[in-house]
Amino acid sequence: MTFGLRSFAFLSGLTAATLFLVGCNGEKEDTIRIGEYASLSGKEANYGNAQHEGIQLAFEQVNAEGGVLGKKIELLTDDDASKAGEASNIVNKLISKDNVVAVLGEVTSGRSLEAAPICQQYGVPMVTPAATNPRVTQTGDYIFRVCFIDSFQGAVMVNFAKNSLHAKKVAIFTDIKSDYSKGLAEFFRKGFTEGGEIVAELDYSGGDKDFKAQLTTIKNSNPDVVFVPGHYTDVALIRIQSRQLGLNVPFLGGDGWEGSDLLTIGKEAVEGDYFSSHYSPDRGSAKAKSFVEAYQKRWGKTPGAIAALSYDAAMILTDAIRRADGVDRAKIREALAATKDFEGVTGKITMNEHRDAVKSAVILQIKNGVPTYLETIEP
Template identity: 65%
Template sequence: MKNELSLLTLTAVESKDTSHELKRMFLRAGVIALMSMTLSGCDAGGGGDTILVGEFASLTGKEATFGISSHEGTQLAIEELNAAGGVLGKKFELKTEDDQSKAGEPANVVNKLISKDGAIAILGEVASSRSLEAAPICQQNGIPMISPASTNPKVTETGDYIFRVCFIDPFQGTVMANFATNTLKAKKVAVFTDVKSDYSKGLAKFFKEGFTKAGGQIVGEFDFNGGDKDFKGQLTAIKSAAPDAVFVPGYYTDVALICIQAKQLGLNVPLIGGDGWESDTLVKIGGDAVEGHYFSTHYAADAASPKVTAFVEAYKKRYNGKVPDAMAALGYDSAMFLADAIKRAGSTEGTKLRDALAATKEFEAVTGKMAINAQRDAVKSAVILQVKGGAFKFVETVAP
C-alpha cells in the first residue's frame, strides 16, 4: 500500500493539476487503503486476532441437557486452550448458537455461523437428526464439522468435511447385543424404537443384527414417537411377548417415562439402551423405576485414568461441583481434537484443516484413545453403565 500511495502522490505532483486535484488524488488513495484493510480483515475466522469456532447445540428444548453438557465441555476446552496461549499465536473465540432441539433450526444457525460470523469450523450436534441437517451446509461451504456425539453412520457419509469424535451405531448396537447375550444371558429381546429419531432407528437396526447373529431371538418390534407420554399399550404387548430384556434406543425423557410405566405394568426385566439415556434427568424423572437398567456410552466419570480424573476435577471446579457426563466429555474432546488438527495443519484454511483431521492416527481424548478411519469416524472403546443408587456406575469396557 505504501508503493501505491507513493505512485499516486507522484502522479498528482507531476501533473499540472490544481491543488484541488491533488487533494482528490490523496482522498482516492485513502479510500483504496481503507478497502484493502477491510478485505484483509475478512479472512474466514482465522485472519484476525482470534480463531472463530462455531458451535450449535440444543441449549433449550427437549434434549437441552445434552446440549448444555456438550457446550460446557466445549467451553472448558476453549478456556484451557486460551489459557495455554491458543494455537498459531492466536486465541480461540467460541460462538455458540441454540438450535432449540427443533428441526429446521440447525440449518438456520449453522448458515449464520458460516456466512455471517465466518467460523473456520463447526462443533456440533449431539443428536444425529440435527447433525444430518447441518452437515450438508458445512460440506458445501468447505468448512470442517466435528460432531461430539452423533452416532448415526449417515452423518459422516455426508462428505469429506464431516467428522465425529464418538463411536458409531453399528459398534454401539453390537456392543449392547453382545452385552445382552454374554452378560445378561438374554435369549429373547423385544425392541422399542422411536420412529421419529434417526439415532433410535439406526441403533435398533444394528442391535437386532448383532443379537440375532449371536443366536438371540427378537420376540417383538414396537414403535413410539419421541415426545409421547403414554406407552402402556406397547409395553403391555411387550410384556405379553415375555422377553428376557427390552432394548430401548431412545432419549432420556422418553426412556424415563417408559421405565416408570414398565414398572407399573410389572414388566420386571432389564431395560437396556444407548448413550441417549445418559442424563441426570433420566434419574430425576424416572426415580426408582430406572434403577438397575443399563446403557452403553462413551466414558465413565469414575474410571481411574489420569486424563479422566483431571478432566472431572477441572469440570467440577468450573461448574460448581457438577460431575461431567459423556456429552460434556465429548464436547471437550471435539474442541481439543480441532485444536490439535489446527496445530498439525499449521493453518485454519478449510482444506488443510480437513486433511489434518482425516490424518489422525492417534489422539488421546478424555473418552479414550481414538483414531479417525477412512469414513471420518472415531475408532474407540465403549463403556457399559448401570443406574445404581441414583447414579451411573461403571460396569465394563468394550474395545472396538
C-alpha cells in the same frame, strides 16, 4: 408514491447498516472463530448443555495457555432448541454470517445429519462429539466424529444382552422420529436374531407421553430384556409407565440415555437398568482425571460422556488447526483426517478412513441413582 420513496429510503438505510456490520465482522482477525450448534434448550437440553460446557472448558484452557498459533479462539454458540429444522438454520448463519473456520456439534444424529450437508457444501470442517449414526460422516469428507458408531454400539449391547444377561428373548422399542434410534435398533436387531429371538418390535414417536399401549404388548410377549435405543426424557417416562404395568425385566439402552434428567425424572423406575456409553468419569487415564477435576471446578458437577466427548472434539480441532498452521479450511480438514493416537479424555483417538474414531465402549448400570461402571468393551 410517498410510501414507495419512504420504504426505499428505509431499505437503503437497512442495507447500509448491514454492510457496516458485515464490515465490522471482517476486521476481527486476531481471533479464530469456531461455531457451535447445540440443543441448549428443549427436549434434549441435557445434551446441549453438557456439550457446551465441555467445549467451553476446552477453549478456556487453550486460551489460558496463549491460544493457538498466537491467536485466541472465539467460540460462537447457537441454540437449536432441540428442534428439527433449526440446526440447519443456525449452521447456515454460523458459516455465512459469522464466517466460522470450523463447526462443532451436535450430540444427536438427527440434527447432525441436518447440518452436515451444509458444512460439506461450504467446505467447513465439522466435528460432532456424539452423533453415532454411521450416515453422519458418510455425508462427506469434511465431517468427522470423535465417538464410536452405532454398528459397534449395537453389537456391544447384543453381546451384553446375550452373554452377561443370558437373554434369549428381547423386545425392541424404537423412537420412530429419531435417526439415531432407528439406526441403533436396526443394528441390534441384526445382531440379536443370530441365536436369539426378537419377540416384539414396537415404535413410539419422540415426545409422546403415553406409552402404555405399546408397553402392554411388549409385556405380553414376555421378553427377558427390553432394548430402548431412545433419548433420555422419553426413556424416563417409558420406564415409569412400564413399572406401572408391572413390566419389571431389565431395560437396555444406548448412549442416548446419557442425560441427567433420566435420573431426575425416572428416579427409582430406572434403577438397575443398563446402557452403553463412551466413558465413565470414575475410570480412565491421568488425563481423564485432571479433566474431571477441571470440569468440577468450572461447572460444579461431574462430567458425563457427552461433556467429555465434546471436550475431546474441541481439543482435536484445536490440535488440527495447530498442525494445519493456519485457518485454511481445507488444510484443517486434512489435519483432522490425519489425527492419530490423539490422547483424549475418552481414550486414544485415531480417525479411520471413514472419519470415525475407533474407540472402546463402556457399559453402565444405574445403581442407587448413579450410572455405575460395569465393563469396558474394546472394538
